[in-house]
Amino acid sequence: MGARETALRVLMSCRNNHAWADAALKAQLGRDGLVGPEAALCSRLVYGVVQNQQLLDFYLSAYCSQKPDHLQPPLLEILRLGAYQILYLDRVPDSAAVNTSVELAKISGRGQASGLVNAVLRKIAQNKTALPPIPERDEAKYLSIRYSHPKWLVKRLLSILGREETEAFLAANNDTPPLTVQVNPLKTNAESLIKELEGWGVKATPHPWVPGCLELTGAGDLTTLAPFREGKLLVQDPAARLVSLIAGVQPGQKVLDLCAAPGGKSFSAAFAMEDKGEIVSCDLHENKLKRIQEGAARLDLTSITTSAGDGRVFRPEWAERFDTVLVDAPCSGLGIIRKKPDVRYKKADDLFILPVIQTALLDNAARYVAPGGVLVYSTCTILPEENEQVTDAFLTEHSDFCRDGFTLPAPVGEAEGQLTLWPQRHGTDGFYICRMKRK
Numbered sequence: 001m002g003a004r005e006t007a008l009r010v011l012m013s014c015r016n017n018h019a020w021a022d023a024a025l026k027a028q029l030g031r032d033g034l035v036g037p038e039a040a041l042c043s044r045l046v047y048g049v050v051q052n053q054q055l056l057d058f059y060l061s062a063y064c065s066q067k068p069d070h071l072q073p074p075l076l077e078i079l080r081l082g083a084y085q086i087l088y089l090d091r092v093p094d095s096a097a098v099n100t101s102v103e104l105a106k107i108s109g110r111g112q113a114s115g116l117v118n119a120v121l122r123k124i125a126q127n128k129t130a131l132p133p134i135p136e137r138d139e140a141k142y143l144s145i146r147y148s149h150p151k152w153l154v155k156r157l158l159s160i161l162g163r164e165e166t167e168a169f170l171a172a173n174n175d176t177p178p179l180t181v182q183v184n185p186l187k188t189n190a191e192s193l194i195k196e197l198e199g200w201g202v203k204a205t206p207h208p209w210v211p212g213c214l215e216l217t218g219a220g221d222l223t224t225l226a227p228f229r230e231g232k233l234l235v236q237d238p239a240a241r242l243v244s245l246i247a248g249v250q251p252g253q254k255v256l257d258l259c260a261a262p263g264g265k266s267f268s269a270a271f272a273m274e275d276k277g278e279i280v281s282c283d284l285h286e287n288k289l290k291r292i293q294e295g296a297a298r299l300d301l302t303s304i305t306t307s308a309g310d311g312r313v314f315r316p317e318w319a320e321r322f323d324t325v326l327v328d329a330p331c332s333g334l335g336i337i338r339k340k341p342d343v344r345y346k347k348a349d350d351l352f353i354l355p356v357i358q359t360a361l362l363d364n365a366a367r368y369v370a371p372g373g374v375l376v377y378s379t380c381t382i383l384p385e386e387n388e389q390v391t392d393a394f395l396t397e398h399s400d401f402c403r404d405g406f407t408l409p410a411p412v413g414e415a416e417g418q419l420t421l422w423p424q425r426h427g428t429d430g431f432y433i434c435r436m437k438r439k
C-alpha cells in the first residue's frame with residue numbers, strides 16, 4: 001500500500017489540522033520512510049488530488065448515492081485518491097486503483113463501506129471516456145469545477161483577465177512548473193554549472209528570459225547533489241529573482257530586507273552586490289532567522305546579518321539609513337498555486353486583513369529609505385487588492401515617493417514602475433513588483 005496509505009495520511013492531516021499539503025507531505029514521507037518511486041507516486045497522488053479536488057468531487061457525486069461531503073472521513077479522501085488514479089494515472093490499472101482503495105477503506109476502519117468504495121470507483125472506471133459534462137451555463141461555476149478553483153476567485157479573475165486568459169491561468173496553476181535555480185555568480189557561472197549538473201544526470205538550460213536563472217529537469221532531490229551543497233545555486237522562481245534586478249542594488253550599498261525569511265531576496269541581492277556592502281535581513285519571527293543564516297552560510301555570503309522585529313514598528317536607528325529597502329510582504333500567495341496547490345482554498349476574508357498589514361509595513365519601511373534611495377514592494381499574488389491598490393494608496397500618502405520605471409528583457413520590456421507577472425504570460429509564478437524612488 002505504501003504510497004497510497006501515506007498519501008491518505010497527508011490528505012487527512014490537511015483536513016484535520018489545516019496543514020499545508022507540501023509541509024504535511026514532506027513530514028509524512030519522512031515518518032513513513034518512503035523514498036524513490038514510492039515517494040514520487042505519493043507526491044503525485046497528494047498534489048493531483050488537491051489540484052483536482054472539485055472536479056473529482058463532481059464526478060464522485062455523479063456516481064455516489066451520498067453527497068461526497070456527507071461521507072464519513074476518510075471515505076471522501078479514499079474515493080478522491082481512487083478516482084484520481086483512474087482518471088489521471090495511465091500507468092495504474094483501473095483494477096489496482098479500485099482494489100487498493102477498497103483496501104485503504106478496510107485498514108482505515110471503514111470496512112463496512114468497502115462495497116460503496118468498490119461500486120463508485122468501478123462506475124467511474126467504466127464511464128471514464130463518457131463522464132457527465134460539467135454544466136456550462138454559469139461561466140464562473142463551470143471554470144471553478146473544471147479547474148478546481150473556488151468560485152469567488154474565478155469571478156475575480158474573470159473581471160481582471162477575461163474568459164480566455166482566466167482559463168489559461170487556471171490551467172497553468174494545475175501544471176507542474178519547471179524547477180528553477182539562480183546561479184551563485186560568486187562561485188560559478190551558468191556555463192560551468194550546466195556542465196557540472198549534467199555530470200549529475202541533471203539537464204539544465206538557461207531560463208528563456210530571466211538572466212542568471214536555469215531550468216532543471218531530472219533533478220530528483222536537488223539538496224543531495226554536490227553543486228547544491230557547495231552553494232553554487234539557489235532554488236528560486238525567476239519572478240523572485242527579478243526583485244533584486246528591478247531594485248538595481250549595487251556593490252557597497254546598504255540594503256534592508258524587511259520581510260526576509262527564508263532569505264531568497266536577500267541572497268539574490270547579495271549575488272548582485274558581489275557580497276560587498278551590507279544587507280540587513282529582518283523578519284517578525286525570530287525562529288525563521290536560522291533559515292536565512294543557514295542559507296547564507298551554504299552560499300558563502302558574508303554581507304548578510306539578521307535581525308528579528310516587527311517591520312511595522314519604527315526603529316529610530318534605521319531612519320533614512322538604507323539605499324534600498326525591500327518589502328517582500330506577507331500575502332495571500334495566490335500567484336504560487338502551481339507550487340502550493342492548496343493556497344487556492346484560502347478564505348477570501350484574508351484579502352481584507354492582508355492589505356492592512358502590507359500598508360503598515362510599507363509606511364514604516366519608507367522611513368528607512370535614504371533620500372534618493374529605492375523602495376521595492378513585492379508579493380507573490382496577482383490580485384490588485386494586495387498590489388496596485390496598496391502602492392497607489394501609499395503613493396497618495398507619501399508625496400516624497402514616486403514610481404520609478406525599469407526595463408527588463410522581453411516579454412516584459414519597459415515597465416512604468418510596476419509589474420504583475422503571470423504564469424500564463426511570463427512562465428513564472430504570479431508575482432507583483434513595484435519600484436519606488438524617494439525624491
Ligand SMILES: C[S@@+](CC[C@H](N)C(=O)[O-])C[C@H]1O[C@@H](n2cnc3c(N)ncnc32)[C@H](O)[C@@H]1O
Pocket residue numbers: 240258259260261262263264265266282283284285288309310311312328329330331
Ligand atoms: C513572502 S515571505 C518573505 C519571503 C522572503 N523575502 C524570501 O524571498 O525568501 C513574508 C515574510 O514576512 C514575514 N512577516 C510577516 N509579518 C511581518 C512583520 N510584521 N514584520 C516583519 N516580517 C513579517 C513572514 O514571517 C514571512 O517570512
